[in-house]
Amino acid sequence: MAIRRLLKGHHYRKAADIGGGFGRLCLLLRTFADEVTLAEPAASQLEAAKRVLAGTDIKQVQMQADDLKFADGELDLVTMVRVMHHIPEPTAEFAEISRVLAPGGTAIIEVANYGHFKNRRRHKKEGIPLPTEPVDIRQTKADEPDAIAFVNHNIDTVVGQLAAAGLTLESKLSVSNLRSQTLKKALPKSVMLAAERITQKRLAKSNFGPSIFLKLRKA
Template structure:
C-alpha cells in the first residue's frame, strides 16, 4: 500500500481477512467518506494505496470511474476478486510517491490507511497535488498521534505530544525492519498538505468509539449511529484515533 512493495507482497497475512472483525472501523470510515463527499460528483477518482479495494464501492457512488492504485501485486490480485462485476473500475500497480498518472487528470483522490506507512509523506502528498486537476478534491486520512487518550498519557509524563511522526512498532518489528507504522500529528499533516498546494477545508474525527469493550456491549448499529453523530463535533478537539482531511487543490 505504500513504498515497500516486496514487504506487502511477502506478508502472509490477508489484509481482507484483517477487516473481517473490524466492521465498526470500516463503517466509521464509510460514514466519514459519505459525509465529506455528500452532494458532490466526480468524473475520475483514484484510490491511492487502496489495497484490495475495500472503499472502491463507496467511491463509485460519487465517481463515474475509479482507479485503484496500490504498490502490492498481491493486494491488486485480491481486488480483482473482491471487485469482480463492479463496473467503472481499473487497477494500477504504483506507489503513492510515484503515481504513473497524468498531471491534472484526476478529480478526486483518496489516501486512507496509508499515511501510517509513510514516515515522511511529503512526496506522496506532492504526487496527489500533481495528479489532481485544479479545483480537484482529496480525502487524506492519518493515524492521529494527538488523540485524546494519547494526550492524557503524554501529560501524565509532563511531556508534549511530538509534532514529528512516532514509530509505534515493537522493538522486535523495528529490529527486523518490518513495514513502517507511524502516527502523525494532525497539525504537522495540515502543514504538509498546505506545503504541497492542497488547502484544508474540513476535518472529521473518526473511529471515536473504537473499544473492544464497547463493541461487546453496544449493538453495532447503535455504535455506528453514535459514531456518525460525533465525527464533526469531535474534530474540533482532535479526539479520535483517525483524522480525515478534506482538501482542495486551488484552481
C-alpha cells in the same frame, strides 16, 4: 461513514484510491465518480482485487504513492485511507497527489493520529509536549530490516505539509472515537454507529480520535 459524509452532494469525473488494497473503497467511490482507479503497490492485493472488483469497470494499476501513473491534473478526486500509518515522511506523496489533481480537485486523506485523547491526557499528566514528528508505534521488533514503517502522526504537522504541497484543508472528521472492545460487547452495533455519527464532526476540532479524515482542495 466518514467518506460518505465528506463526499455527500458531490460527483466527480475521475477518481483514484491510493494504496487501496483489494479495492473495497473503490466500490464506494464509484458511486461518486464516473471513472475510478485502484492505485495499489502490492501485486498480491491487486490479485485479490480482481475477485472483489470483478464485473465492475474499476481500473486496477500497480503504482507507488510517491510515483503516481497519472498525468498532471488528470484526477478530480483522490483518496488515501489507512496508508499514512506506513509513511513517516509524506512530502513526496503529498506532492504527487497535488500534481495529479486538477485545480479545485478534492483529496480525502486519513491520518493515524498520535495526538488522540488518550495520548494527549498521558502527555499532559507527564508534563511532556506532544511530538510534532511521526512516532513509531510498532510494539514488536520488525522481522526484516526493511520492514514497512508503522507510525502515528501529528495532525497539525501533516496539515502544514499538505498546505506546502498546495492542498488546503476544507474540513475534517474524527473517526473511531469509541474504539473500545468493552463498549462493542455491551452496546448494539446500531447504537455504536449512531454514537460514531454524532461524534465525528463534534470531536474533529480537538483531534479526539485515533483516526482523522482530512478533506482538502487543490488551489
